[in-house]
Every structure is written in C-alpha cells, then in structure tokens.
Amino acid sequence: MTLSVEEIDKKYNVRPFVDPQPTSIDVNPLTLTAIDLSLFREGEDGLESRQKLASILESSVTTYGFFNIINFGIDNDHIEHLRAVSQSVLTIPHEEKLKYLASAARKEDEKPGNIGGERGQGFKPKGYWAIKNGVRDSIDFYNVRDTYHDDFLNHPERHPELLQAHLKEIADYYNYLHRVILPQILRLCDLILKIPEGSLLNHYFKNSGTNQDTSGSHGRLMLYQPYDEETSLKETENMYLRGHSDISALTFITSQPILSLQIKDVYSGNWRYVNHRPNSLIVNIGDALEFISGGHFKACLHRVVQPPRDQVGFNRLIIIYFCNPSNESELDPEVLNSPTLARLGLTKEDKLKEWQKIQFHDWNDTKGQLLGRSEAGERNLLKFYGRFIERWHHFPLET
Numbered sequence: 001m002t003l004s005v006e007e008i009d010k011k012y013n014v015r016p017f018v019d020p021q022p023t024s025i026d027v028n029p030l031t032l033t034a035i036d037l038s039l040f041r042e043g044e045d046g047l048e049s050r051q052k053l054a055s056i057l058e059s060s061v062t063t064y065g066f067f068n069i070i071n072f073g074i075d076n077d078h079i080e081h082l083r084a085v086s087q088s089v090l091t092i093p094h095e096e097k098l099k100y101l102a103s104a105a106r107k108e109d110e111k112p113g114n115i116g117g118e119r120g121q122g123f124k125p126k127g128y129w130a131i132k133n134g135v136r137d138s139i140d141f142y143n144v145r146d147t148y149h150d151d152f153l154n155h156p157e158r159h160p161e162l163l164q165a166h167l168k169e170i171a172d173y174y175n176y177l178h179r180v181i182l183p184q185i186l187r188l189c190d191l192i193l194k195i196p197e198g199s200l201l202n203h204y205f206k207n208s209g210t211n212q213d214t215s216g217s218h219g220r221l222m223l224y225q226p227y228d229e230e231t232s233l234k235e236t237e238n239m240y241l242r243g244h245s246d247i248s249a250l251t252f253i254t255s256q257p258i259l260s261l262q263i264k265d266v267y268s269g270n271w272r273y274v275n276h277r278p279n280s281l282i283v284n285i286g287d288a289l290e291f292i293s294g295g296h297f298k299a300c301l302h303r304v305v306q307p308p309r310d311q312v313g314f315n316r317l318i319i320i321y322f323c324n325p326s327n328e329s330e331l332d333p334e335v336l337n338s339p340t341l342a343r344l345g346l347t348k349e350d351k352l353k354e355w356q357k358i359q360f361h362d363w364n365d366t367k368g369q370l371l372g373r374s375e376a377g378e379r380n381l382l383k384f385y386g387r388f389i390e391r392w393h394h395f396p397l398e399t
C-alpha cells in the first residue's frame with residue numbers, strides 16, 4: 001500500500017519550523033546589499049535597469065563577496081514549506097540516516113578518493129567532523145545532487161521516504177535557482193566586467209543545469225543543533241563550522257533570524273555576523289567565480305559560530321544551493337577579454353602570471369579532498385595551482 005503525501009507528512013510530523021525572535025543584543029552585524037531582482041528587465045529597454053543593478057552589485061562582489069537577493073520570484077511560504085520538510089528529514093532516526101549516507105559516517109573512516117560527506121549525495125550525520133578537544137560537530141545535513149538531471153525524479157529509491165514524497169518541489173526550487181537566477185546574476189557580472197551579456201554563462205557554464213552537467217552542483221538541507229553551554233564555551237571556542245570559502249561559483253542560502261553566520265570583514269579583518277534580511281537569500285561568491293573573474297570578485301572566508309546569548313539553544317535550519325561552473329571550464333578570465341580586468345592588471349601577463357591552467361574539476365577534486373580533514377588548530381595558508389589563497393582555516397600546512 002502506498003501512502004499519500006499527506007499521510008507521509010503525518011507519519012513524519014511535518015510541521016512549520018519555528019525560528020526564534022531576532023536578537024535584541026547589538027552585535028554590530030553586517031547588513032548586506034540587497035539586489036532587487038524584480039527590477040531586472042529584459043531587452044534593450046531594460047539595459048538601464050540592469051546597469052543600475054550591476055553597479056549596486058559591483059561594490060559587494062568585489063569586497064565582501066556576499067549580498068542578498070530579494071523579490072527573486074519564489075514566495076516565502078514556499079521556502080517555509082521546504083524548511084518544514086527539511087526539519088523532519090534531518091531528524092529521522094540515526095539508524096535510518098545510515099542507510100542514505102553521503103559517504104562514511106566519520107571523516108576518519110573515509111578511504112582515499114572518497115567524495116566525502118561534504119559533497120556526496122545523502123546524509124552527513126552529526127559528529128562526522130572532529131571540531132576540537134574531542135568534541136565533534138553538531139550539524140546534520142543532506143546533500144541533494146544533480147536535481148536537474150532528467151532521471152533525478154526516476155530514482156526516488158535513492159532518498160529516504162519523506163524526501164521521496166517531496167522530490168519534485170525540492171528539485172524545482174534548486175532548478176529555478178540554477179536556470180533562472182544564476183543567469184540573471186551572471187549577466188549583471190558581465191556588465192561589471194564590461195563584456196557582452198551572456199559571456200560568463202556561455203563560456204563557463206556550458207551544459208550547466210542539463211543532463212550532461214556533472215559539475216557536482218548540489219543542494220543541501222542543513223540543521224544546526226546547539227551544543228550544551230559548557231561544551232560550547234570550553235571545548236569548541238563557540239565554533240560550529242570552521243572558516244572556509246566555498247568551492248562553488250555561487251552559493252545561495254536562505255536567510256533566517258539566528259545570527260550565526262560570520263564573514264571576515266575585508267576592511268577590519270574582524271569576523272562579523274551577517275544580518276538577517278527577511279524574505280531574502282544570501283548569495284556568496286565561491287572560489288570558482290573568484291578565479292573566473294581573475295580575483296576581482298571575492299570568495300570571502302565565512303564560518304558559523306554560536307549566536308548572541310538570547311538566540312542560544314535554538315535549532316537553526318537553512319537550505320543551501322552550491323552552484324558550480326561546468327567541470328571542463330577553465331578557471332581564469334582569459335577568454336573574456338574584459339576591459340575591467342585589463343585595467344586592473346588581472347591578466348596572465350600581469351598579476352595572474354603564477355596561475356596554472358586548471359579546469360573546475362581540478363580545483364573541486366583537490367580542495368574537496370581537504371575539506372574538514374583535521375582538528376581545528378592555527379590558521380594556515382594554502383597554495384595550489386599557483387593560487388595562494390586561504391581556503392580552509394585551521395588546516396595544517398603539511399599537505
């Protein structure tokens with residue numbers, strides 16, 4: 001007997017996710033620039049509107065690498081429903097999760113070459129990473145890969161029962177970000193680089209969002225459960241997720257009231273909480289788009305820490321989409337011939353001399369193997385393929 005969606009929801013107690021109130025403590029959060037996508041107009045007539053948005057976007061992508069999008073075409077009730085489903089998916093019994101693991105259950109048990117819990121399809125259960133002093137992480141997530149492949153909906157057996165019942169709406173959400181929102185943002189980036197609109201999409205995202213795309217773009221349903229106070233303060237230095245930049249081109253995160261996400265302020269060097277903007281998504285530049293733009297757009301370091309006192313003790317739930325360029329795209333701006341980048345000396349002949357020719361999969365594989373590998377320690381710098389950039393705080397240098 002097959003259950004209806006309503007019966008399945010009832011079985012898993014699908015209910016609205018309840019966020020706490022905004023904090024009343026002044027922690028000097030960083031309010032990101034909002035890009036209002038309802039102002040994005042098509043055609044020759046719309047060029048002025050797009051130029052305006054591009055000039056607002058420029059100051060964000062070249063400094064913090066973080067911004068908000070608003071009025072992007074999905075209403076909040078829809079996102080709240082996905083959060084409700086995610087809450088129940090992420091709290092199914094641990095034994096059930098073990099049947100749908102992204103990779104090993106603990107980082108230490110990964111075999112060389114494994115894709116790892118960070119990127120594999122399925123659950124990364126709580127406790128996968130060692131954080132500090134024997135304390136393990138307190139984050140459950142479920143990665144949903146290749147939602148845009150034709151046969152994604154034909155393989156419900158790859159997912160737990162509750163997710164099976166909601167596979168289409170989850171795929172629709174991620175595919176909308178990939179096929180509608182990504183091209184719009186890239187066109188604004190084209191305008192910043194003073195190149196024809198469509199250039200970034202055509203050169204670096206060929207086959208992107210189709211059956212041929214194996215770049216590993218993926219969605220993530222993510223639940224943070226609080227540590228008890230003693231563990232949190234004494235053992236983990238209030239750290240939930242260590243500082244890193246994303247591998248992606250662009251990452252989309254649902255904004256919610258718990259202030260926990262911090263980014264490294266490019267001006268002061270201090271970590272700052274990212275402010276919540278209701279009904280928005282947080283979008284950040286990942287390594288891939290930083291490289292494609294010759295380093296002009298910044299993949300900033302971010303981390304997740306304990307929130308202000310009045311928000312401690314609540315679960316925090318977000319939905320993420322990591323959007324990648326195609327595997328074979330070359331991660332440098334050469335083909336673009338951008339006047340903006342030429343003016344800044346961000347070319348092979350000038351500031352990018354050391355950069356080796358690499359394709360997206362090179363970076364994805366190399367960095368992917370390093371994610372979350374060691375206990376937290378001192379901050380270190382990493383250099384790969386001639387690109388000397390901090391990519392994962394607290395990672396030992398001996399690699």
Ligand SMILES: O=C(O)CCC(=O)C(=O)O
Pocket residue numbers: 241246253261302303304318320
């Ligand atoms: O929890 C967040 O707000 C961000 C998570 C994150 O940075 C990541 O999963 O890469």
Ligand SMILES: [Fe+2]
Pocket residue numbers: 244245246302
């Ligand atoms: Fe991240």
